[in-house]
Amino acid sequence: MSSTIKDVSRMAEVSTATVSNVITGKKYVTPEVRERVFSCMKKLGYSPNIAARALKANKTYNIGVIVPDITNPFFGEILKSIQAELSRTDYQMIVCDTDQKVEKERRMLTGFLTARQVDAVILIAPRLPVESFPQNINMPIVIVDRPPFMNNSKLSFVYSDNRTSSAMIASYAFNAGYRKFACIAGPENVPNANLRLEGFTDQLSVYGIKKDQIVIKRIEFTFEQGFDAMVQILAERKSDERIAVFVCSDIAAWGALEAIKTGGVRINESIGLIGYDDSFFSRLLELSTYQTPTEQMGSIAGTIILKKLENTSYDEPETKVSGQLKIRKTI
Amino acid sequence: MSSTIKDVSRMAEVSTATVSNVITGKKYVTPEVRERVFSCMKKLGYSPNIAARALKANKTYNIGVIVPDITNPFFGEILKSIQAELSRTDYQMIVCDTDQKVEKERRMLTGFLTARQVDAVILIAPRLPVESFPQNINMPIVIVDRPPFMNNSKLSFVYSDNRTSSAMIASYAFNAGYRKFACIAGPENVPNANLRLEGFTDQLSVYGIKKDQIVIKRIEFTFEQGFDAMVQILAERKSDERIAVFVCSDIAAWGALEAIKTGGVRINESIGLIGYDDSFFSRLLELSTYQTPTEQMGSIAGTIILKKLENTSYDEPETKVSGQLKIRKTI
DNA sequence: ATGAAAGCGCTAACAA
DNA sequence: TTGTTAGCGCTTTCAT
Numbered sequence: 001m002s003s004t005i006k007d008v009s010r011m012a013e014v015s016t017a018t019v020s021n022v023i024t025g026k027k028y029v030t031p032e033v034r035e036r037v038f039s040c041m042k043k044l045g046y047s048p049n050i051a052a053r054a055l056k057a058n059k060t061y062n063i064g065v066i067v068p069d070i071t072n073p074f075f076g077e078i079l080k081s082i083q084a085e086l087s088r089t090d091y092q093m094i095v096c097d098t099d100q101k102v103e104k105e106r107r108m109l110t111g112f113l114t115a116r117q118v119d120a121v122i123l124i125a126p127r128l129p130v131e132s133f134p135q136n137i138n139m140p141i142v143i144v145d146r147p148p149f150m151n152n153s154k155l156s157f158v159y160s161d162n163r164t165s166s167a168m169i170a171s172y173a174f175n176a177g178y179r180k181f182a183c184i185a186g187p188e189n190v191p192n193a194n195l196r197l198e199g200f201t202d203q204l205s206v207y208g209i210k211k212d213q214i215v216i217k218r219i220e221f222t223f224e225q226g227f228d229a230m231v232q233i234l235a236e237r238k239s240d241e242r243i244a245v246f247v248c249s250d251i252a253a254w255g256a257l258e259a260i261k262t263g264g265v266r267i268n269e270s271i272g273l274i275g276y277d278d279s280f281f282s283r284l285l286e287l288s289t290y291q292t293p294t295e296q297m298g299s300i301a302g303t304i305i306l307k308k309l310e311n312t313s314y315d316e317p318e319t320k321v322s323g324q325l326k327i328r329k330t331i
Numbered sequence: 332m333s334s335t336i337k338d339v340s341r342m343a344e345v346s347t348a349t350v351s352n353v354i355t356g357k358k359y360v361t362p363e364v365r366e367r368v369f370s371c372m373k374k375l376g377y378s379p380n381i382a383a384r385a386l387k388a389n390k391t392y393n394i395g396v397i398v399p400d401i402t403n404p405f406f407g408e409i410l411k412s413i414q415a416e417l418s419r420t421d422y423q424m425i426v427c428d429t430d431q432k433v434e435k436e437r438r439m440l441t442g443f444l445t446a447r448q449v450d451a452v453i454l455i456a457p458r459l460p461v462e463s464f465p466q467n468i469n470m471p472i473v474i475v476d477r478p479p480f481m482n483n484s485k486l487s488f489v490y491s492d493n494r495t496s497s498a499m500i501a502s503y504a505f506n507a508g509y510r511k512f513a514c515i516a517g518p519e520n521v522p523n524a525n526l527r528l529e530g531f532t533d534q535l536s537v538y539g540i541k542k543d544q545i546v547i548k549r550i551e552f553t554f555e556q557g558f559d560a561m562v563q564i565l566a567e568r569k570s571d572e573r574i575a576v577f578v579c580s581d582i583a584a585w586g587a588l589e590a591i592k593t594g595g596v597r598i599n600e601s602i603g604l605i606g607y608d609d610s611f612f613s614r615l616l617e618l619s620t621y622q623t624p625t626e627q628m629g630s631i632a633g634t635i636i637l638k639k640l641e642n643t644s645y646d647e648p649e650t651k652v653s654g655q656l657k658i659r660k661t662i
Numbered sequence: 663a664t665g666a667a668a669g670c671g672c673t674a675a676c677a678a
Numbered sequence: 679t680t681g682t683t684a685g686c687g688c689t690t691t692c693a694t
Binding site for chain 2: 114
């Protein structure tokens with residue numbers, strides 16, 4: 001066991017209150033006493049017990065962060081910039097990976113909301129349906145990378161307009177001369193995945209291309225499933241048909257790209273490929289994609305959560321950020 | 332403010348001790364009382380205050396995890412399997428990214444060791460020099476992906492033999508017909524980086540190739556620096572010289588690969604490239620590399636830390652794991 | 663300017 | 679079987 005405030009007070013021959021005042025600096029203490037206390041703290045290797053403080057102040061200085069997949073650098077980048085923001089303060093992140101499972105997400109969120117182990121929560125790209133989102137929220141929550149879906153003063157959203165950007169993608173592909181389209185879309189329970197599909201197909205309909213003419217595959221956003229979906233598309237394709245494929249997540253687009261290479265099909269001639277997110281590695285693969293500003297999202301999320309924490313009346317329900325189309329070699 | 336054990340006890344008309352016994356299940360309580368207590372807990376939406384428990388038990392159920400770069404999927408994979416292990420229990424991870432800075436690492440480690448905010452620490456690929464590693468360690472620590480460097484019953488190491496595997500790489504390159512070699516090595520304060528360089532050059536010396544004939548570049552393990560180092564190697568290379576380049580980290584190898592492509596040099600003919608780690612994306616780039624078993628390391632680290640936590644006499648100072656050479660297209 | 667003491671919410675030793 | 683109570687380490691009010 002290490003030393004307590006009592007040990008310090010005894011050694012410095014003052015009361016624990018005085019030691020506390022020295023530590024917090026909230027009350028004036030004569031310089032000599034302060035010096036004595038400091039030196040005793042050092043001698044004893046004293047440092048305050050966080051749990052005791054947390055109990056007293058009803059504040060843990062922990063922020064729960066729930067993320068779908070920590071090995072995906074897209075989320076890694078967001079996490080990093082959140083931490084960068086928090087590191088200016090005493091707050092730390094408790095990170096939980098849901099493995100892309102709604103059930104785990106629900107359990108973790110409920111845990112955070114009830115156990116008072118954290119002071120606030122940041123939810124990255126959550127999948128919990130609106131209707132089963134907790135109602136009685138007792139701490140600040142920031143939701144990153146998902147369009148606003150409910151109104152609650154505790155809640156803030158940091159997101160980008162996935163529909164508009166997906167429409168841009170459709171326009172680009174059409175203008176590049178493609179007339180046949182496919183979309184490898186995400187799970188139906190990921191709102192952004194639906195928005196991307198809708199933005200894409202709606203824009204194509206403007207060019208007279210009906211939704212039922214578009215090949216649509218629903219997958220989970222993984223490399224393997226992206227690969228498999230593309231294999232199917234290739235198999236169903238009439239020979240020499242030129243298709244623009246919008247894969248709604250880079251990690252799946254990498255899989256699709258691999259399938260194209262494996263299949264010996266010429267990229268950007270027979271098949272045009274465009275992803276979404278612009279995870280770091282897309283640059284290396286020269287994948288055309290839409291760049292979501294991860295760093296910006298993360299740092300805004302961090303800033304908002306800190307403001308909410310220090311000022312309960314702070315209110316910034318929605319922050320929209322935007323990225324840009326990155327055309328490289330695949331379309 | 333949410334409800335406390337006192338509220339529950341009042342409502343159920345029992346003492347707080349009884350409520351506590353119901354919760355912990357450590358003492359027998361008559362079924363009727365127990366039911367009554369449970370129903371009151373539910374009615375009040377009660378859940379125990381973690382900070383109070385932590386204070387009482389002197390245990391936080393938090394484990395501090397310090398990682399060099401959370402956006403690097405190599406570390407992401409380790410984190411994920413640590414969390415998978417912890418998720419069977421009540422423990423959670425407090426994740427800190429050091430940004431590859433020794434100073435941040437030191438600060439975070441010291442923080443964890445003193446503030447009693449965590450019950451144990453997992454250090455992933457730490458850079459802190461042996462001599463400045465904390466001496467009086469008061470909680471279990473597991474060090475992942477760094478060779479054992481000190482003896483302390485609180486400390487355990489999970490690592491792989493970087494020297495031997497790097498020697499294998501040298502042998503492979505030599506046997507593939509290369510006679511000119513380069514090594515893009517890591518920072519001098521990363522022990523594994525040195526081991527990789529040594530394993531590589533020592534093995535080459537067996538084939539009669541002296542160290543001063545080998546082109547050696549020291550970099551920080553990033554994409555950009557890998558790129559730059561390769562640009563230099565290419566510039567210094569005599570035309571038509573065939574060189575095998577060992578880049579001691581995949582993330583830098585990706586940069587090197589990019590430089591080779593950009594430079595219009597033929598990979599695996601003029602330049603043979605081999606990385607280290609086998610981060611997920613290396614497969615996509617068809618980079619030859621050495622596969623470090625991240626999942627295994629993470630889950631072993633998790634298991635060990637849990638055992639140490641529940642059984643202070645548990646002692647498993649070193650666990651060595653091994654990976655395998657993955658020869659793909661770049662050498 | 664400093665100190666005494668209460669109390670944050672919980673658990674556990676001891677009593678009844 | 680259940681209750682009373684002390685105390686974990688800290689902060690803060692109220693005295694002095």
